[in-house]
Amino acid sequence: MPRADELKARIEASLPGATAEVEDWTGGGDHFRATVSAPQFAGLSRIAQHRLVYGVFGAEIGGPIHALALTTKESVDG
Amino acid sequence: MPENPIKDAIAGAIAENKTILFLKGTPAAPACGFSARTVAVLQALEAPFAAVDVLPDPRIRQELSAISDWPTIPQLFVDGELVGGADIVAEMYETGELSTVLGLEAPDDAPVEAPAAEVEPAAPPLQIENRL
Numbered sequence: 001m002p003r004a005d006e007l008k009a010r011i012e013a014s015l016p017g018a019t020a021e022v023e024d025w026t027g028g029g030d031h032f033r034a035t036v037s038a039p040q041f042a043g044l045s046r047i048a049q050h051r052l053v054y055g056v057f058g059a060e061i062g063g064p065i066h067a068l069a070l071t072t073k074e075s076v077d078g
Numbered sequence: 079m080p081e082n083p084i085k086d087a088i089a090g091a092i093a094e095n096k097t098i099l100f101l102k103g104t105p106a107a108p109a110c111g112f113s114a115r116t117v118a119v120l121q122a123l124e125a126p127f128a129a130v131d132v133l134p135d136p137r138i139r140q141e142l143s144a145i146s147d148w149p150t151i152p153q154l155f156v157d158g159e160l161v162g163g164a165d166i167v168a169e170m171y172e173t174g175e176l177s178t179v180l181g182l183e184a185p186d187d188a189p190v191e192a193p194a195a196e197v198e199p200a201a202p203p204l205q206i207e208n209r210l
Contacts, residue, residue, distance in 0.1 A: 046166045046169070047162055047166065050162070050166065051147065051148070059149075062150060067150065068150070069164070069165050070165050
């Protein structure tokens with residue numbers, strides 16, 4: 001069962017410089033809510049920003065991770 | 079090349095409908111909170127939209143995500159382009175961008191003479207499986 005801190009670590013590892021806040025929305029280990037700030041978001045549409053985060057988890061989204069609600073913010077690197 | 083009627087039906091529905099929402103359940107009875115939230119936003123804007131329930135056949139969701147490169151449901155398309163899922167649609171509603179994308183009203187900084195938005199009649203839910 002995925003855990004919020006595990007999701008946070010994977011997002012931050014995949015997007016260097018990113019900071020992620022992840023909470024288990026329902027406590028059930030399958031509905032998560034994340035706010036992600038990353039320098040990689042610069043210049044990207046929201047769609048592209050969300051795809052970057054979804055891309056960290058691939059087919060797990062819709063599988064073990066039933067839902068990952070996202071808010072993305074561009075962060076200034078350094 | 080193997081035939082893929084579901085993919086073709088989905089692509090056709092996206093092409094033929096200015097605004098189309100793929101959701102779990104129907105607009106009248108959404109089967110998931112995220113779908114319900116997105117329907118509520120569209121209804122708050124009185125935006126006409128076509129709707130496709132992805133639940134009757136798991137292949138609908140599979141083919142849709144392959145087309146859109148987007149893993150979750152709901153998915154809102156306008157003019158053939160993916161606008162977003164529940165989070166992005168809600169965020170765009172709050173900022174007012176959604177009305178603009180949907181062609182419902184001119185942005186605040188548009189000329190006063192901006193033409194009135196065309197409002198299409200509401201369409202009944204589409205049934206992908208009936209189109210095969």
